[in-house]
Amino acid sequence: MDPFGILYTDLYQLTMGQVYFRLGLHEREALFEAFYRKNPDYGAHQAGYTIFAGLDPLLTWMEEARFGEEELAALSALKSRSGKPLFAEDYLRYLKGIGGFQGLTLRALPEGRVAHPQVPLISVEGPLLQAQLLETALLNRINYETLIATKASRVREAAGEALVLEFGLRRAPAKGGEAATRASLIGGANRSSAVSLSHLLGLPSSGTHAHSMVQAFLALGHSEEEAFQAFAEVFPDDTILLLDTVDTLDSGLPNAIRVFERLRRKGHKPVGVRIDSGDLAYLAIQVAKELDKAGFPETLIVLSGDLDELVIWQIKSQIQEEAPRYGVDPDRLLKRLVYGMGTKMVVSWGYPALGGVYKLVAIRENGTWAPAIKISDSLEKVLNPGHKKVFRVYDHRGLATADLLATFDEEIREDRPLVLRHPTDPTKRRLLNPGEFTLEPLLEEVFRGGRLFPPLPIEVLQERRKKDVERLDPGVRRLVNPHVYHVSLSERLFALKEELVARLGQG
Numbered sequence: 001m002d003p004f005g006i007l008y009t010d011l012y013q014l015t016m017g018q019v020y021f022r023l024g025l026h027e028r029e030a031l032f033e034a035f036y037r038k039n040p041d042y043g044a045h046q047a048g049y050t051i052f053a054g055l056d057p058l059l060t061w062m063e064e065a066r067f068g069e070e071e072l073a074a075l076s077a078l079k080s081r082s083g084k085p086l087f088a089e090d091y092l093r094y095l096k097g098i099g100g101f102q103g104l105t106l107r108a109l110p111e112g113r114v115a116h117p118q119v120p121l122i123s124v125e126g127p128l129l130q131a132q133l134l135e136t137a138l139l140n141r142i143n144y145e146t147l148i149a150t151k152a153s154r155v156r157e158a159a160g161e162a163l164v165l166e167f168g169l170r171r172a173p174a175k176g177g178e179a180a181t182r183a184s185l186i187g188g189a190n191r192s193s194a195v196s197l198s199h200l201l202g203l204p205s206s207g208t209h210a211h212s213m214v215q216a217f218l219a220l221g222h223s224e225e226e227a228f229q230a231f232a233e234v235f236p237d238d239t240i241l242l243l244d245t246v247d248t249l250d251s252g253l254p255n256a257i258r259v260f261e262r263l264r265r266k267g268h269k270p271v272g273v274r275i276d277s278g279d280l281a282y283l284a285i286q287v288a289k290e291l292d293k294a295g296f297p298e299t300l301i302v303l304s305g306d307l308d309e310l311v312i313w314q315i316k317s318q319i320q321e322e323a324p325r326y327g328v329d330p331d332r333l334l335k336r337l338v339y340g341m342g343t344k345m346v347v348s349w350g351y352p353a354l355g356g357v358y359k360l361v362a363i364r365e366n367g368t369w370a371p372a373i374k375i376s377d378s379l380e381k382v383l384n385p386g387h388k389k390v391f392r393v394y395d396h397r398g399l400a401t402a403d404l405l406a407t408f409d410e411e412i413r414e415d416r417p418l419v420l421r422h423p424t425d426p427t428k429r430r431l432l433n434p435g436e437f438t439l440e441p442l443l444e445e446v447f448r449g450g451r452l453f454p455p456l457p458i459e460v461l462q463e464r465r466k467k468d469v470e471r472l473d474p475g476v477r478r479l480v481n482p483h484v485y486h487v488s489l490s491e492r493l494f495a496l497k498e499e500l501v502a503r504l505g506q507g
Contacts, residue, residue, distance in 0.1 A: 048482025152187025272300030
């Protein structure tokens with residue numbers, strides 16, 4: 001049995017399914033939405049948005065997941081506390097009959113796009129039992145990948161146009177390393193050191209060498225320079241040398257330059273050096289100065305070692321301030337830097353879980369959608385009910401100014417005034433007049449009995465992210481204390497929510 005197959009779920013999804021089945025509700029049409037409640041807060045810095053990821057792996061899994069003989073046998077073996085079978089035979093026969101998730105229709109935000117709190121990422125419509133069974137697998141995939149893609153996007157913002165390499169496979173959570181690599185690339189990393197996934201995504205993998213190679217040479221009585229030379233002879237056109245095994249400036253750098261000079265005499269062009277420890281900004285300046293003096297002004301300088309977006313920002317600021325003192329052009333140096341991202345990107349250091357949720361928002365009753373709501377003492381947890389559509393609202397500058405949730409059957413038009421209501425505060429509203437805004441529908445149908453579109457190249461998802469981030473207000477893009485992006489309700493949806501809250505309060 002595939003441990004990541006259709007039973008890759010929580011038990012209560014299956015027990016709720018049996019309740020629905022026993023009461024005859026299992027084929028009642030239902031509508032669930034997946035969304036998250038707040039952006040990542042890393043402590044010293046915060047995110048003003050997220051990057052949606054994980055959709056393609058989810059759709060692929062949905063097409064393949066089935067209740068086969070092994071899965072049904074595993075469920076048959078489960079016992080209640082009294083020792084009786086937990087699941088009835090007729091229920092298991094029903095699961096076998098439906099097979100998987102072919103009865104569902106999914107509308108989703110396109111993968112790679114900017115997302116915001118409370119805005120539906122995926123809308124799941126179909127038989128109640130099938131929609132319920134999807135919850136765990138859906139959240140498992142989109143929560144983690146969205147979290148890592150967001151971290152990678154922030155690293156990309158901090159790095160600017162510099163190359164970003166993902167090195168985190170060794171620190172990622174087991175098979176989650178595959179998801180981390182994919183999400184990092186969607187979020188803005190240029191390349192990954194992970195060989196298999198890079199190949200599957202149609203990208204070359206990238207890497208240098210470890211300290212252990214130099215250590216092995218030293219332990220056998222050879223020198224650091226000989227270790228560098230051996231690597232250069234095997235990979236003369238891909239030589240990147242790690243400088244800090246012994247001493248970055250007094251050993252690694254002069255040894256690397258001598259090896260580079262031999263490569264040049266043989267007609268090869270050295271690629272770069274890597275620094276993995278120490279004051280990375282200061283060392284980068286000194287390394288650049290010596291490489292320039294030796295006639296290698298274009299040789300890359302890869303920085304690694306517990307980097308995140310804030311550290312990159314600090315490195316760049318320090319270089320801008322210090323480089324001129326040593327006769328190094330800071331702008332030229334910044335253009336030759338490459339950032340190797342490991343642990344802090346693939347575990348979303350400082351904010352380890354997105355907290356995305358999957359909630360029932362409507363159920364079919366007498367041919368129409370009956371809205372469902374969840375009440376909470378915390379206002380942010382009061383559900384936005386009903387069958388909805390979602391728009392991104394752009395202002396006169398062409399920048400995103402709000403995401404709008406509206407009831408599915410109402411008409412939202414650019415040639416009419418648009419009122420944006422705060423989701424929880426009835427005193428807050430904005431009025432946009434025609435000519436002041438444009439609208440973009442956000443959710444598109446991606447699954448109906450099977451996926452509707454083939455997987456997209458990773459470069460397409462990267463470009464989506466880039467374009468969406470560029471259309472955010474600079475305040476929302478800030479790495480520290482970002483401006484709060486507006487998520488609003490239409491007048492009709494706001495009134496529906498107020499009505500349902502009042503009705504439940506009276507009950």
